[in-house]
Amino acid sequence: MKIFLETFGCQMNEYDSELIRSILRSQQHTFVDNLDHAEVALLNTCAIRENAHEKIYYRLDELRGRKRRQKKLVVGVLGCMAQNLRQELAEHAPIVDIVAGPDSYKRLPLLIDAVLGKGEKGFDFSLSEYETYSDIAPQRQAGVNAWIAIMRGCDNFCTFCVVPYTRGRERSREPKNIVAEVHRIAAEGFRQVTLLGQNVNSYRFEQHDFADLMEMVAAVEGIRRVRFTSPHPKDFPRKLLRAMAANPKLCKHIHLPLQSGSDSVLDRMGRTYTKKEYLDLVDEIRTIIPEVSLTTDVICGFCGETDTDFEETLEVVRRVEFDSAFMFKYSQRKQTIAERKFEDDVPEEVKTRRLMRLIDLQREISKQRNTVEVGKIHDVLVEEPSKKNPHEWLGRTDQYKGVVFFDESAKPGDFVQVRINAAGTNTLRGTIERPSWRRLPVMAAAADCCQN
Numbered sequence: 001m002k003i004f005l006e007t008f009g010c011q012m013n014e015y016d017s018e019l020i021r022s023i024l025r026s027q028q029h030t031f032v033d034n035l036d037h038a039e040v041a042l043l044n045t046c047a048i049r050e051n052a053h054e055k056i057y058y059r060l061d062e063l064r065g066r067k068r069r070q071k072k073l074v075v076g077v078l079g080c081m082a083q084n085l086r087q088e089l090a091e092h093a094p095i096v097d098i099v100a101g102p103d104s105y106k107r108l109p110l111l112i113d114a115v116l117g118k119g120e121k122g123f124d125f126s127l128s129e130y131e132t133y134s135d136i137a138p139q140r141q142a143g144v145n146a147w148i149a150i151m152r153g154c155d156n157f158c159t160f161c162v163v164p165y166t167r168g169r170e171r172s173r174e175p176k177n178i179v180a181e182v183h184r185i186a187a188e189g190f191r192q193v194t195l196l197g198q199n200v201n202s203y204r205f206e207q208h209d210f211a212d213l214m215e216m217v218a219a220v221e222g223i224r225r226v227r228f229t230s231p232h233p234k235d236f237p238r239k240l241l242r243a244m245a246a247n248p249k250l251c252k253h254i255h256l257p258l259q260s261g262s263d264s265v266l267d268r269m270g271r272t273y274t275k276k277e278y279l280d281l282v283d284e285i286r287t288i289i290p291e292v293s294l295t296t297d298v299i300c301g302f303c304g305e306t307d308t309d310f311e312e313t314l315e316v317v318r319r320v321e322f323d324s325a326f327m328f329k330y331s332q333r334k335q336t337i338a339e340r341k342f343e344d345d346v347p348e349e350v351k352t353r354r355l356m357r358l359i360d361l362q363r364e365i366s367k368q369r370n371t372v373e374v375g376k377i378h379d380v381l382v383e384e385p386s387k388k389n390p391h392e393w394l395g396r397t398d399q400y401k402g403v404v405f406f407d408e409s410a411k412p413g414d415f416v417q418v419r420i421n422a423a424g425t426n427t428l429r430g431t432i433e434r435p436s437w438r439r440l441p442v443m444a445a446a447a448d449c450c451q452n
């Protein structure tokens with residue numbers, strides 16, 4: 001069959017779509033980029049906030065119209081929203097033929113066969129305690145960065161969050177198997193690996209912890225940068241900070257979700273750290289890795305959040321001076337502890353007002369943090385043509401800051417040295433100081449890369 005697959009949500013879903021491609025291609029299915037040519041339309045969905053659901057319902061409406069013209073089109077909803085809404089999707093969306101959660105992808109070929117062969121609906125939402133898809137080689141689009149899921153699920157049950165219900169119990173993949181995947185990736189030409197997990201700090205396989213895994217991955221020849229997302233502030237290992245400070249391939253950027261700066265809100269969120277513990281951790285991170293960049297996630301208007309609570313969040317944001325942040329209005333999710341225990345009592349307009357204030361503050365801080373870079377020279381990994389001007393390149397510094405520059409001879413995957421000469425809120429601009437040194441042997445280039 002000709003399959004059109006569209007992915008929504010986080011990098012974990014992007015990775016899962018690569019697994020889905022691999023699973024379905026092994027059964028002789030092919031993928032098309034244009035829905036007009038598809039016999040099966042699969043949506044790999046997200047459930048994190050209500051607007052994620054809305055996007056999918058909008059897409060399903062479009063597919064409903066299309067199915068009137070193209071009666072045989074098979075429609076499947078996969079991923080977190082499929083797992084979260086299961087019955088609702090199965091019963092209330094007659095155009096949906098397949099519903100499969102994040103642990104059911106190996107059964108997709110059977111589900112498709114059941115729809116095609118017997119005209120049955122194909123539903124599977126069983127969550128597994130063991131499935132890590134470690135026997136599937138994801139089919140990636142060629143590029144510079146490869147995502148690798150090192151674990152699946154989450155056991156943290158932050159009270160606002162739906163992920164433990166959509167992705168099930170936490171399980172880690174065997175390091176040997178992850179390292180084998182990194183070798184394959186390096187051979188395919190990827191230069192950077194980003195390790196993914198809902199809480200990478202709790203990665204554990206036999207005696208190996210996350211810091212051990214980072215070192216193992218960084219040791220793979222051909223891989224020049226290793227990143228990860230996300231750690232949880234409650235258990236950030238000091239061993240990992242020391243490894244990041246010492247190993248030039250481990251990038252000096254930490255995404256450290258704050259969520260709120262108020263102790264009472266953090267407590268209701270079930271985050272298990274206080275404002276002071278978070279700030280102490282930030283101080284320690286900056287002592288061990290002075291050049292580190294810090295980014296974060298913040299939620300505005302969680303249940304019971306008062307003006308004073310919100311002021312505390314602003315205070316932490318001011319004190320830490322994050323390089324950038326993802327900021328959200330609280331969105332109540334089905335099944336979560338917050339839905340059962342607390343009232344979603346912050347009015348929508350208050351949530352919006354707080355979010356706007358937070359965004360304004362963070363924009364100012366991001367601009368300041370970027371302005372400090374002007375005049376410095378950075379090693380930049382070239383990623384892709386700039387969206388605004390395809391004659392220029394977009395690359396990233398070790399600290400994950402985007403840099404736009406012009407270089408006639410550069411290619412994605414090259415390292416170049418760029419002198420920063422202008423700073424915006426989201427990106428830096430610079431001029432080439434030293435063109436690509438991709439032709440140097442990998443080890444020499446890696447040593448070069450840590451000199452600044």
Ligand code: SAH
Nearest residue numbers: 160161198230257297298299328329330331
């Ligand atoms: N596992 C990651 C988070 C994944 S979800 C971690 O703990 O860092 C990404 C972000 O979405 C969260 O950090 C949180 O800020 C936001 N988020 C999660 N649930 C939300 C909700 N119900 N409403 C608004 N934002 C939410």
Ligand code: SF4
Nearest residue numbers: 154156157158161163
């Ligand atoms: Fe959700 Fe918390 Fe798990 Fe992150 S750590 S996925 S916010 S429950």
Ligand code: F3S
Nearest residue numbers: 009010046047048080
């Ligand atoms: Fe990711 Fe959305 Fe699921 S953020 S884990 S795809 S709910």
